Amino acid sequence: MTLAGAKLIPLLKRLLKGLLLAPVALLLLFEEWGWEPLARCFAALGRLPLWRQLERFILGLPPWAALLAFGVPALALVPIKLLALFLLGKGHLAGGMALILSAKVAGTALAARLFQLTQPALMRIGWFARLYTPWKRWKDRMLRRVRVSYPWRLGRRTRRWNKKAWSRLRTSFKTWLVQSEK
Numbered sequence: 001m002t003l004a005g006a007k008l009i010p011l012l013k014r015l016l017k018g019l020l021l022a023p024v025a026l027l028l029l030f031e032e033w034g035w036e037p038l039a040r041c042f043a044a045l046g047r048l049p050l051w052r053q054l055e056r057f058i059l060g061l062p063p064w065a066a067l068l069a070f071g072v073p074a075l076a077l078v079p080i081k082l083l084a085l086f087l088l089g090k091g092h093l094a095g096g097m098a099l100i101l102s103a104k105v106a107g108t109a110l111a112a113r114l115f116q117l118t119q120p121a122l123m124r125i126g127w128f129a130r131l132y133t134p135w136k137r138w139k140d141r142m143l144r145r146v147r148v149s150y151p152w153r154l155g156r157r158t159r160r161w162n163k164k165a166w167s168r169l170r171t172s173f174k175t176w177l178v179q180s181e182k
Helices: 003-047 049-059 063-076 078-089 093-122 126-147 150-181
Strands: none
Touching: 003 049, 003 093, 049 093, 063 078, 063 093, 078 093, 093 126, 126 150
C-alpha cells in the first residue's frame, strides 16, 4: 500500500462514520431538545385532577406493568406514522409531513413523561437497568461530541447573534413608534 493510500483509508473511515452517525446524532439532538420541555408540558397536565390520578396510578405500577405503560403508547403511534407515510406516498406532502412531525412531538412528549414516571420501576428490571446504563453513557458521549463540533458551535453563535439582532430591531422599532406618536 502506498503512503497516500495509508493516509486516505483512515480519512475515508472517519468520513463514513460521520455520515452514518449524523442522522443518529440529529435524532438524539431532537429527542434531547424536546425531552425535558415536552415532559414539563405533560407534567403541567398533572394539575388536572383526572390526570393527577392517572400519574399516581402509573407511579405505583410494578416493574412489568411500568414496562407496558411505557412501551404501549409508543407502539400506538406506529399506525399514525404509517398513515403519514401513506399520505406521503399518495403525494400529500404537507399533510404527511405535518402528521409525522405531530406524531413525533406528541410521542416524544408522552414517552418523556411516562419515562419520568416509570423509570424507578423500570430500573428494578435487571435487563432494563443493564441496557439503560450503557445506552445513557453512549448517548451522553454522542451528544458531547456533537456539542463540541464546529457546526453546532456555529449554530449556537448564529442563534445568539440572531437573538441580539432581533432584540436591537425590536428596541429600534419601539423607539420609532414612540417618536412617531409625538
